[in-house]
Amino acid sequence: DAGVTQSPTHLIKTRGQQVTLRCSPKSGHDTVSWYQQALGQGPQFIFQYYEEEERQRGNFPDRFSGHQFPNYSSELNVNALLLGDSALYLCASSFGGNSPLHFGNGTRLTVT
Amino acid sequence: GENVEQHPSTLSVQEGDSAVIKCTYSDSASNYFPWYKQELGKRPQLIIDIRSNVGEKKDQRIAVTLNKTAKHFSLHITETQPEDSAVYFCAAVSNSGYALNFGKGTSLLVTP
Numbered sequence A: 001d002a003g004v005t006q007s008p009t010h011l012i013k014t015r016g017q018q019v020t021l022r023c024s025p026k027s028g029h030d031t032v033s034w035y036q037q038a039l040g041q042g043p044q045f046i047f048q049y050y051e052e053e054e055r056q057r058g059n060f061p062d063r064f065s066g067h068q069f070p071n072y073s074s075e076l077n078v079n080a081l082l083l084g085d086s087a088l089y090l091c092a093s094s095f096g097g098n099s100p101l102h103f104g105n106g107t108r109l110t111v112t
Numbered sequence B: 001g002e003n004v005e006q007h008p009s010t011l012s013v014q015e016g017d018s019a020v021i022k023c024t025y026s027d028s029a030s031n032y033f034p035w036y037k038q039e040l041g042k043r044p045q046l047i048i049d050i051r052s053n054v055g056e057k058k059d060q061r062i063a064v065t066l067n068k069t070a071k072h073f074s075l076h077i078t079e080t081q082p083e084d085s086a087v088y089f090c091a092a093v094s095n096s097g098y099a100l101n102f103g104k105g106t107s108l109l110v111t112p
Helices: none
Strands: A005-007 A010-013 A019-024 A031-037 A044-050 A053-057 A064-068 A074-078 A087-094 A107-111 B004-007 B010-014 B019-025 B030-038 B045-051 B056-059 B062-067 B072-077 B086-094 B106-111
Touching: A005 A087, A010 A019, A019 A087, A019 A107, A031 A074, A044 A064, A074 A087, B004 B086, B010 B019, B019 B030, B019 B086, B019 B106, B030 B062, B045 B056, B045 B062, B072 B086
Parallel strands: A010 A107, B010 B106
Antiparallel strands: A005 A019, A019 A074, A031 A044, A031 A087, A044 A053, A064 A074, A087 A107, B004 B019, B019 B072, B030 B045, B030 B086, B056 B062, B062 B072, B086 B106
């Protein structure tokens, strides 16, 4: 039974570029949440997707957008990358909104 | 929004001693409180959680207590082992939302 999988594992981009990160939820899960974890900090909530809709959004600018597909997988898109966007991006899945979250290994994004 | 504060930021104990990590939250509507363990370079993993209708929960060497009146909850690890060394995060979810709001983490070091 595969857990949450994320791709790619590492990514290096230049300031101003755009990036797309991908996530497949744990089998049986229908909800995907995205978190940003800066070095030495706790994860910060970006948004949650359920039934292909953004259900809740954290305090992140519109440069951060997402999508959920009919198979429950999800993408996180970040436009106009800034140096401060360098972080570990974690995807987490759950069944419904408030059941325990299961995290993927994350995508380490470096913006130069 | 919800604000979660976590103390201490670092904790060093001798193998076999107990470790206690404390968190406070601001939103009295919060009703779900998970704890995650994150080893270096790895995903956060759920170790124990508690809901607001319960005051204490125990799983082998790990226990969590919740004081709704004071709006604080604590993680207790007994008989610590070197493999308990990691960063521990507390989190809270309001019943009006779906976002996990994390504390800043406690770096626990268990020395043999």
